[in-house]
Amino acid sequence: MESFYxxxxxxxxxxxxxxxMRIMGDGLKGSSGGALRAALARVTxxxxxxxxxxxxxxxxxxxxxATIVLTVGLVGAGFLTFRQSxxxxxxxxxxxxxxxxxxxxxxxxxGSSSILYFFKSDNLAPMALVIGxxxxxxxxxxxxxxxxxxxxxxxxxILFVGLxxxxxxxxxxxxxxxxxxxxxxxNPFLGFLAGAxxxxxxxxSSAVIGILxxxxxxxxxxFCAVYAVIIGVNIGxxxxxxxxxxxxxxxxxxxxxxxxxxxxxxxxxxxxxxxAVLRGTGIISDGLWFRVLDSGGVANVHGLFRIIPAVLFLPxxxxxxxxxxxxxxxxxxxEEDADIEKNLRELDLHLVQNPGLALEESRHLLGHMxxxxxxxxxxxxxxxxxxxxxxxxxxxQRENLLDRMADGTSNYLIALSPYIVLEGDRRQQNFQxxxxxxxxxxxxxxxxxxxxxxxxxxxxxxxSEEGEEDLRVVFSAVLEVLSVSRxxxxxxxxxxxxxxxxxxxxxxELVESVRSRHLYRMTHGVCSAFSSISFENILTQLERISDxxxxxxVSMLALTDETILxxxxxxxxxxxxxxxxxxxxxxxxxxxxxxxMLPKQAGHENAQANAGSDxx
Numbered sequence: 001m002e003s004f005y006x007x008x009x010x011x012x013x014x015x016x017x018x019x020x021m022r023i024m025g026d027g028l029k030g031s032s033g034g035a036l037r038a039a040l041a042r043v044t045x046x047x048x049x050x051x052x053x054x055x056x057x058x059x060x061x062x063x064x065x066a067t068i069v070l071t072v073g074l075v076g077a078g079f080l081t082f083r084q085s086x087x088x089x090x091x092x093x094x095x096x097x098x099x100x101x102x103x104x105x106x107x108x109x110x111g112s113s114s115i116l117y118f119f120k121s122d123n124l125a126p127m128a129l130v131i132g133x134x135x136x137x138x139x140x141x142x143x144x145x146x147x148x149x150x151x152x153x154x155x156x157x158i159l160f161v162g163l164x165x166x167x168x169x170x171x172x173x174x175x176x177x178x179x180x181x182x183x184x185x186x187n188p189f190l191g192f193l194a195g196a197x198x199x200x201x202x203x204x205s206s207a208v209i210g211i212l213x214x215x216x217x218x219x220x221x222x223f224c225a226v227y228a229v230i231i232g233v234n235i236g237x238x239x240x241x242x243x244x245x246x247x248x249x250x251x252x253x254x255x256x257x258x259x260x261x262x263x264x265x266x267x268x269x270x271x272x273x274x275x276a277v278l279r280g281t282g283i284i285s286d287g288l289w290f291r292v293l294d295s296g297g298v299a300n301v302h303g304l305f306r307i308i309p310a311v312l313f314l315p316x317x318x319x320x321x322x323x324x325x326x327x328x329x330x331x332x333x334x335e336e337d338a339d340i341e342k343n344l345r346e347l348d349l350h351l352v353q354n355p356g357l358a359l360e361e362s363r364h365l366l367g368h369m370x371x372x373x374x375x376x377x378x379x380x381x382x383x384x385x386x387x388x389x390x391x392x393x394x395x396x397q398r399e400n401l402l403d404r405m406a407d408g409t410s411n412y413l414i415a416l417s418p419y420i421v422l423e424g425d426r427r428q429q430n431f432q433x434x435x436x437x438x439x440x441x442x443x444x445x446x447x448x449x450x451x452x453x454x455x456x457x458x459x460x461x462x463x464s465e466e467g468e469e470d471l472r473v474v475f476s477a478v479l480e481v482l483s484v485s486r487x488x489x490x491x492x493x494x495x496x497x498x499x500x501x502x503x504x505x506x507x508x509e510l511v512e513s514v515r516s517r518h519l520y521r522m523t524h525g526v527c528s529a530f531s532s533i534s535f536e537n538i539l540t541q542l543e544r545i546s547d548x549x550x551x552x553x554v555s556m557l558a559l560t561d562e563t564i565l566x567x568x569x570x571x572x573x574x575x576x577x578x579x580x581x582x583x584x585x586x587x588x589x590x591x592x593x594x595x596x597m598l599p600k601q602a603g604h605e606n607a608q609a610n611a612g613s614d615x616x
Contacts, residue, residue, distance in 0.1 A: 009165065013214075016162025023155035047087040047317055051310070054091025064096035064205070064237065068260055070354060072253045082252045082325075086317045089260050090310045093234070093267075097306045099206040100213065100299035129157035148422065188228035188272070195232025196239070205237035209302050213295040220292035223301065227275060230302050231268050238264040251328045258324040259317075266320075267309035352415045355425045359416070362409055362432055369405050369439040370486040372398050376446040377482060377545065381475045383453035384538070385468065395450050402443040409436050427565075431555050435489060438552040442482070445541045445548070452534045452541075464527050466599065467535060470514045473597045477507050477590070478542050485549040494560060500553035501575060502587035507546040510594055511539050517598075 058067045071088050074080045080088075135143065135150030143149075199208045212229065215221060242257040278284040293301065313320075351358040376398045379391050413429055413436070420426050456462070463471065481503045488496035518535055521527045527535070554572065558564040564571045575583055 013162045013165030016158055016165060019155075019158060019162070023151055023158070047314060050084055050087030051091040051314055054088035055095040056091075057088075058092045058095025059098045064092040067092040067095070068256070070351065070357070072256050074351075075252050075256055082255050083318075083321055085256045086259050086321050087314070089256065090263060090314055090317060093238075093260075093264065094306045094310045096205060096237075097299070097303040100209045100302045125157045125161050127157075128153045129161075132157060151421070185222065185224045191225070191228035192232040192235075192268075192272075195229035196236035197232075199233045199236025200239055205233045208233050208236070209298065213298045216293050216298045217295045220294065221298065222289075223291050223293055223297075224289050226293065226298065227301060227305075228272075230298075230305055231271050233302075234264050234305065235268055254328040255321070255324040258327055259320045262320050262323055263309075263313060263317075266313065267305075270309055270312070271305055349412070349415060352412070353419050355416050355420045355422070355429075358412070358419075359425060359428050359432065362412055363428075365405060365409055366432060366435050366439065367486075367490050369402060369409070369436070369443075370489055372402055372405070373439045373443040373446065374479075374482050374486055376402070376443055377449075378479065380446040380449040380453065381479075383450050384456070384463075384471065387453055387457045392450065392454070395447065399443055399447050402440060406436055406440045427559055431559055434555045435552055438548045438555075442545055442548050445545050448541045449538055452538050456531070456534055461531050461534075463531055463535060464521060466521060467518060467527055467531070469599050470517055471535070471538065473594055474507070474510055474514055474539065474542050476597070477503070477510055477594045478545055481507065481546050481549045485552055488553060488556060492556070494557060497553040497556045498582050499586045500549050501572065502583045503590050504546045504550040505576070506587060506590040506594060508543065509591070510598075511543045513595070513598070515539055 054067060054071070057070075058064050068089060071080065071085050071092075075082055075085050132150045132153030132155075135146040135153065139146040140150075195208065198211075199205050209230070212221065212226060216226075238260045242261050275284065279289065291297075351361060376395055379395050379398075382388075383391060383395075410433070413433055416425075416429060420429060481500060484496055484503065485500050487493065488500065515536070518527060518532065518539075522532045550572075554564065554568045557571075558566075558568065
């Protein structure tokens with residue numbers, strides 16, 4: 001029973017280590033997600049540059065898996081080519097060795113008078129935890145990014161607490177572990193399989209190396225017993241990454257994962273052959289072969305096993321890319337599917353663990369949604385005056401594309417929820433969900449207008465010349481507010497967003513005026529009753545399109561103005577009754593522009609004037 005509790009203690013330490021590493025990595029990614037994406041996306045075609053960048057990013061977030069998954073996402077989004085990603089993959093394999101070098105602080109021996117005493121794990125861990133909790137609980141509103149920085153410190157502290165717990169548990173079963181490791185001396189293949197299998201189960205090479213370092217700190221490990229395990233760890237790590245990235249990936253993304261696997265397999269073969277040759281020729285002497293390694297020794301062996309193959313294989317990395325392309329060829333697509341995939345490729349579920357990057361990708365796709373919905377509005381309005389069956393088919397195709405983008409973006413944004421920790425990211429997520437609805441509804445309203453055009457064509461009915469001229473004026477106003485809204489969303493320009501509401505109010509008045517003019521024409525026999533129904537329906541759709549633009553703009557303004565957030569209707573009410581210079585100026589200019597475009601309608605102006613006199 002005592003052995004059971006020791007195992008539980010060891011697993012508990014491992015759990016703390018994994019959790020600490022995860023939240024520290026999340027904190028690092030949360031604080032620099034945009035910078036990481038920008039850096040990776042600007043990789044040049046020079047393999048050495050991308051190698052160094054992959055190494056640097058992995059050192060920062062302390063996870064080669066996270067770096068490669070991020071790279072897979074950027075390749076899928078079109079920010080990186082597959083060939084550019086190869087160097088990043090090799091660099092990520094080297095960068096992950098930094099965690100082992102940090103863990104070796106556990107072996108630091110120094111007296112309390114030495115400055116190195118500060119860096120001992122049993123001193124560093126509690127200090128990191130104290131700093132972290134202070135930042136999170138007491139300075140969250142006083143220091144910028146305090147919760148994110150505090151999370152990094154907390155993760156660092158928890159990681160070392162887990163390591164110390166593992167070391168304590170390991171020291172109590174030192175005899176059994178020593179016997180187990182000695183068995184690998186004469187059976188490197190078994191050690192290799194053990195390293196690969198354990199890494200595959202835990203899904204973290206850093207965690208397995210950490211366990212080895214804990215054992216080394218307590219009982220020591222011979223080089224001959226551990227080298228094969230470390231090589232196996234490298235293979236287990238790349239297989240895990242491949243399985244994570246392989247699901248639902250495109251051919252170019254699968255190639256990135258394949259390069260990771262191919263490289264690590266080649267590196268493993270090279271290391272086994274090199275060690276066998278060096279041992280056989282006596283270069284690796286008995287003293288080195290049987291040398292007992294401490295935590296630092298394990299870290300150094302792990303680091304060398306990562307660095308040496310990467311440096312040697314970097315000049316021939318193109319061969320890995322060629323082989324990956326043969327193993328994962330492009331899949332043929334018909335023209336329509338290719339068009340849809342081109343617009344959807346900016347979303348990739350491999351990025352959801354980094355909200356900053358993922359929200360940027362979803363915002364980019366929403367910009368495409370705005371463009372597609374605007375194009376459908378323009379096409380639908382053209383249908384009213386010159387119906388074209390080909391244009392009708394294109395409108396339907398765009399609508400299907402909008403539905404696919406809406407479903408994909410909605411699922412993507414919802415999938416982000418568990419990973420969002422910053423309030424700014426939460427607001428951006430809610431805003432994008434609101435924008436998604438607006439763009440989808442604008443597309444639906446465009447389809448409704450197209451259906452009215454189809455009815456008119458089937459009935460061989462036309463609007464009167466005066467009715468067409470009035471509609472063209474309203475169309476022009478709606479297309480302008482659509483353009484302003486889209487530009488405001490695309491560039492996040494709040495000054496443009498503030499122009500939308502006064503323009504929408506002008507459109508409301510314009511619609512009422514055009515509706516009144518049409519009613520006058522209908523009662524005087526200028527327009528038919530059937531066309532009048534379609535005319536009214538089209539005006540309603542146009543008015544609703546401008547309403548969606550208003551909703552989008554107000555939601556955008558609420559992103560940076562907390563007085564609007566949650567009080568959008570109250571804000572609009574106050575804005576309409578205020579004497580805001582911006583609102584008044586835009587309203588007056590837009591009102592003058594479009595009401596001046598309305599052609600004079602004989603009799604209608606007199607009727608309105610008489611109605612005004614009667615009211616007086």
